[in-house]
Amino acid sequence: MRISRGTAYGVVAAVVVAVVIALLPLTLSDYHLSTGATVGVFFVAILSLNIVTGYTGQISLGQGAFMAIGGYTTAILTHNHGWNDIATLPVAALVGFAAGVIVGLPALRLHGVYLALITFAVALAVPQIAKNYSNFTGGTEGLALPTHSGLWLYRTAWIVAGIVFVLSWLLLRGRAGRAFRAVRDSEVAAASSGVALPIYKTLAFGISAAIAGVAGSVYVLVNNFVNPDVFGLTLSLYILIGAVVGGLGSLWGVIVGAAFVELLPLGLTTAHVSSSQSVPVIFGAVVIAVMALIPLGAADLLRRILHFGSKTKESVQSSLGTEAR
Amino acid sequence: MTAISLFQRTTWRPSSSWIVPLAILGGVVFLVIGSLRSSLFAQQTVSGLANGGVYASLAVALVLIYRATEVINFAQGAIATFTTYIAWQLIDWGLTYWLAFACTLGIAFAGGFALELVAIRPVERRGNVLTVVIASIGLLILVEGAIGWIWGNQVKFMPAPFPARIYHLGGVAFSLQDLGTIAISIASVFVLWLFFQFTKIGLAMRAAAVRPAAARLVGIRVSWMLSLGWGLAAMLGAVAGMLAAASPSVLLQPSMMDGILIYAFAAAVVGGLESPAGAVIGALAIGVLLNLLGSYVSWVTPQLLLPAAFVLMLAVLLVKPSGLFGRTRVRRV
C-alpha cells in the first residue's frame, strides 16, 4: 500500500495527538477529566456528522436524535436490565445503524436545505417522543446510571474515539469512502459510473447514525444520567457548529471542533471573564467572528499553513457548494 | 458543475400543478363543514388559525431571508424574542400597548438592518451559505444570552393587547385574542406583500433576491437590499413575538420562540422555502392540524405535537420534495 507524504504526516500527527491525549490525565483533576471525556463525546459526534455531510454530501442535522437513541439504549439496558455499560455500546451502535437506515431511506428523496431541516426536525422530535413514553424512558425525570470516576470516563471516551477514528479513516480510504465522495461531488456522475446511489447514501446515514449512537451512549455514561433535555436543541446545534468550525470533509478538524464547542464556553465561565450570564453572548460572538475569519474551518487553515496544497480539499468545498468566494 | 451543492439554485420553470390548490381547497372545505357541525371543532380551528398566524409571521420572515440568500436564519426566533422584550420594556416604562408595538416595529427594523451589516456581511464576504448559517446559530446563542444578561431569566408578564372578551356566534365561543391575532398576522403579511408588489424598492428587493447579478447591472445595490430584507424580517418577527407573548399559553422568557421557530421552519418547508404564500398556507395548516389532532386524537399529547409536525413535513416533502409551492428540481441519471 503506497503511503503518500500527506498520509505519512497524518499518521505521525495522529500518533502525537494520541500520546498527548493519553498523557493528559496525569495533569488534570477528576472534574476536568470528565470534561475531557465530554470533548471525546463531541469528537465522536462531530465525526459522525462529517461522514454523512462532509464526505457524502447529505446534510443531516439529526445527529442529536441518533445520540438520543444510542444513549437511551444504553440507559434502558443498564438501568432496567442490569447490563454492563460497556457491553451496551455495540448494541447502541447497531440500534443507531438501524435508525440511520430508517431515516436514510426517505432521505433519498430529499436534498439540500430540505434534508437539513427535516433531519433537524427529527433531532427535536425524538426527545419529545422520549418525554412522552415515560414509562419506557423515565420521562422528564430520566434514568440514573452507575457513576464512574473521571479517569474511567476519560479513558472510555477516548478509547472509543480512537477506535471510531481509525475505523472511519479506514472506511473513508477504502471503496465505500470513494463511493461516498463520488456521491458528494456529483450524484449524476457517480450513478453513471455504476455507484449504487441508494445503497451508499443509506449506508452513509446508517454508519453515521451508528457512530452517533455510540457517542450518545458514552455521553449518557459521562453524565451518569439521561433525560430528554440532554439531547435537545442545543446539542444538535453545537455539533453542527463544531463540525463547521473544525472544517467539513476533514477528519483533522474534528478534534478542533470538539474542543471549541466544549472547552470555550467552559473556559469563559471559569476564567470569570465576566458574569456567567455573558458567556453565551461572548461564545456567540466568537462563533460569528470565527466564521468571518476562517470560513472553511480550522482544517482549511491548517492546510493553508502547511501548504499541503491538496486539490482534494478544494474539490470538497466546491462540490458541497461551500467554497469561499 | 456539481449536482449536489448544499443549497442549489433551481432553474426556473413556471408552476403548472393544479393538485396543490385543489388539495388546499379541499382542506378549507373540510374545515368549514367541520366547524358548522361542531362548535368544539370551530373553536379549535380558530385557535389553531391563531397559532398558525404567529407561525406564519415568523415563517415569512424566514422565507424572506432564504429567498435572497439561501440562508436559513436560525436566529430569527431569538431576534423576535429580543424585540418582544423591548416592547415589554417600553410598556414597563409607561407607553401604551399600541404605541410600544409601533415603536418596537421601528426598532426591530433598525436592529435587523444593523445585524445584517455587522454580523452577517463580514461572514458573507468570504464565506458560503453554510458559514452564514453557522453565523446565524452563533447569533442565536448571542441574542438569547443577551436577553438573559439584560433582563434576567425569570418569566416576565406581557400584557395582552386585546381585552379578554369572548364573542358568541351560533353557539361557538371565539376569543377576541384569537381573532385579533389572526387579523394582525394576516394584515402584516398582506402589507408586506403590498410593499413588494407595488413599490419600487419592493420590486428591486425581489429582483435582487431572484437574480442578484442581473440586478446589479440595472443599478440595484444588492447588498443594501439584503440589509433591508433583514430589517423587514426582524419586523415580522417582532409581530410574531408580540402576538405569541400575548397568548396565555406562552411565557415571555429568553427561550420563548424556540419551539415556535421549529413550527415556522416546518411551515416554510411545507410551503416551499421560496414562497411566502406557501409559508402562510403551511403555517395556518400546521396550526389548525396540530390543534385538531390534539383535541380529537386522544393519544396525541402536547409532547407529541412536535413529532406530529415532523410527520406532516415528511409527508408533504415525500410527495413534493421541494414543498407545496417550491420549485421542483429535475435530476435525471
Added chain:
Amino acid sequence: MSVDLIGCMGSLLALRDVDARYGQVQALRRLSLTVDEGEIVAILGANGAGKTTTLRAISHTVTRTGTLEFAGRSLGRRGPESTARLGIAHVPEGRGTFAELTVGENLRLGAYARRGSLRDDFRRVFTYFPWLEKRSSQQAGTLSGGEQQMLALARAVMQRPKLLLLDEPSLGLAPLVISEVFRIVRELNQREGTAVLLVEQNARISLATASRAYVLEVGSVAYEGTSDDLASRDAIRTSYLGY
C-alpha cells in the same frame, strides 16, 4: 498591429492596458480599445479570446486592473451598480432577464436608477417593441428566446444609456429574429445616439452593423480597423472571422 487611439479627445469609453482574471486564469492582457459617442463598435474573435470578458471588465463583473474611462471619468473601483448608474447598460450573455418577474416589471427595473415618470420611456420602448405592450403581465421566463432578447434590449433602452454593451445577442436565435434584433440596434443607435459595443461570434452581421471592429486573440487586440477594411482583407476574414 494596434494603433494607439488613446489620447484622442472625446472618446466615450477608453480602455488602456486592461488585465482581467478568472481566479488564476488570465483572460485579458493589456487590452486597449475605445468607443466614441454614437459609434457602433464590434468585438470579434474565436471562443475564449476574451470578448465576453471585455464587456465584463467594463461593467466590473470580473476582477480587472488597468485604466478604464467613461465620459471623462475613471471607472476605477466602481462596482457594477455604480457603473450602470453612470449610463452603461450591459446586456449579458444569457440576457439577464428576470425570468420570475413579469415583462412590465423587467422594464420598470431597467429604469431603476432613474427618477421621475417612466411614461415617456414606456412609450419609446413600445415604439421599438410594440408587441411588448400586450404582454406586460406575462412572466418573462415564458417568452421565447428571441422575445427574451428583445426584452433585454428593451430593458436596456429604459435605462437611457449612453453606452450599450451587447453580449452575443444572436446566440440561439433564428436568422429572421437575428436580423430583427440587429435592425433595432441600428435604429437605437441612429435615433437615440446610443453608442454600442457589440460582442458577437457572427462576424458577418457584426461587420454589417458596426462601423469599426476589434479582433481579439488570447486576451489582446490582434487587429482593429473599420468594418469595410476588415471585411475586405481576405487573410483576416478567413483566419479570424471564419468566412
